[in-house]
Amino acid sequence: MRVGCMGELLVEIMRDKVDVPLGVPGVFLGPYPSGAPAIFADCLARLKGEVFFVGAIGRDDFGFLVLERLQKDGVDTSGIKILDDFTTGVAFVTYFSDGSRKFIYHISRAASGQIFPEDVREEDFVKVDLLHVMGSTMLINENCRASYEKAIRIVREAKKRVSFDPNFRPELLGKDRARELFLPILRESFIVFPTEEELSVLTGEQDPLRAAEKVLSEGPEIVAIKQGKRGSTVVTKKEVYTLPAFPVEEVDPTGAGDCYCAGFLAALSRGMSVEEAGRFANAVGAxxxxxKGPMEGAPTWEEVEAFLERF
Structure with a gap:
C-alpha cells in the first residue's frame, strides 16, 4: 500500500522535566526531528509501508536533520522542498504531570507553512492507495488548507481512500473554525483517528461512544479513538472493541498517537481485522x-511482533 502524506516538517525542543512552564529559564532537550505528519510517515515506513511525502524545510541544519531521518527510514522525500528564504519550523513543548502539554510553535511563517496547491502534483497523488490527512496541517494557514483540499480531490476522484487524524492544536486555531474545516474531510474519510477531546470538537458530544456514532453517521467506516494510557476504543457500525494499553515505562509520549495511526493502517494493509489492527496499533504506540524524542521510539514491524509475543 502506497500512502500519501503532507504537512509540517519541524524540530521539537522540549523541557527536560515535567511541570516546568515554557516561560521559565531552564534546560531544554533537542532538537528532535518532528512534525505530526513526519512522525506518522517515518513510523509507517519503518513498519514496511510505502510513503510519499510533500512538505518544506529550510536550507539549515534543523531541516537536514528531519530530511535525513525520513530518508534513512525509507520515506519517499521527492515531494519535499528545500527553501532558502524560510527557516525550518520549530515547536517548543513542555509536559505536565496531569498528562497535559503546552506548545509554542514557529510554523506558519516558517518553511513548514510554505506548502501550496502547486506542490500537490496530480501525477504523484493518483499513484497513492490512501491519503492520510493531518488536521494540524489544515490549521496552519490558508495555503496549507488549499493544498490538502486539492490532494483530497485528486485521491477521491481516483477512487482511492482517505484516513483522517484531526490532531487538533488549539494553539493554531479555535475549536469552531477547526470543526468547520474538519467536517468536510471527515465525510471523505473511511477511517478517523480522534482523541476523546477531538471527538467532542467534531461533534459537540461529551460521551465518546455517542460522538463516535455521530462520526460514523457522516460516512466513515471506522472510528479509532486514541486514549493514551488507557489504550484505544475502535468503533464500527456493528462493533465496539475496547483495547487496553500495554504496560511500558513511559519516557516521552510525543508522537505516540501518530505512530498509533501508522500501526493501524500498516496492520490493515497486511489483512488484519479491525480488532487485530487496533491491538497492533496499541503496541506500536506503546x-x-x-x-526520548518524537521519532526515536518508532518500532519496526519485527519489533512489534516480538513485543506482542510477550502478551
Missing part, C-alpha cells in the same frame, strides 16, 4: 513512548 513502543513509541519508550524513548
Amino acid at each position: 513502543l513509541a513512548v519508550t524513548r
Whole structure:
C-alpha cells in the first residue's frame, strides 16, 4: 500500500522535566526531528509501508536533520522542498504531570507553512492507495488548507481512500473554525483517528461512544479513538472493541498517537481485522513512548511482533 502524506516538517525542543512552564529559564532537550505528519510517515515506513511525502524545510541544519531521518527510514522525500528564504519550523513543548502539554510553535511563517496547491502534483497523488490527512496541517494557514483540499480531490476522484487524524492544536486555531474545516474531510474519510477531546470538537458530544456514532453517521467506516494510557476504543457500525494499553515505562509520549495511526493502517494493509489492527496499533504506540524524542521510539514491524509475543 502506497500512502500519501503532507504537512509540517519541524524540530521539537522540549523541557527536560515535567511541570516546568515554557516561560521559565531552564534546560531544554533537542532538537528532535518532528512534525505530526513526519512522525506518522517515518513510523509507517519503518513498519514496511510505502510513503510519499510533500512538505518544506529550510536550507539549515534543523531541516537536514528531519530530511535525513525520513530518508534513512525509507520515506519517499521527492515531494519535499528545500527553501532558502524560510527557516525550518520549530515547536517548543513542555509536559505536565496531569498528562497535559503546552506548545509554542514557529510554523506558519516558517518553511513548514510554505506548502501550496502547486506542490500537490496530480501525477504523484493518483499513484497513492490512501491519503492520510493531518488536521494540524489544515490549521496552519490558508495555503496549507488549499493544498490538502486539492490532494483530497485528486485521491477521491481516483477512487482511492482517505484516513483522517484531526490532531487538533488549539494553539493554531479555535475549536469552531477547526470543526468547520474538519467536517468536510471527515465525510471523505473511511477511517478517523480522534482523541476523546477531538471527538467532542467534531461533534459537540461529551460521551465518546455517542460522538463516535455521530462520526460514523457522516460516512466513515471506522472510528479509532486514541486514549493514551488507557489504550484505544475502535468503533464500527456493528462493533465496539475496547483495547487496553500495554504496560511500558513511559519516557516521552510525543508522537505516540501518530505512530498509533501508522500501526493501524500498516496492520490493515497486511489483512488484519479491525480488532487485530487496533491491538497492533496499541503496541506500536506503546513502543513509541519508550524513548526520548518524537521519532526515536518508532518500532519496526519485527519489533512489534516480538513485543506482542510477550502478551
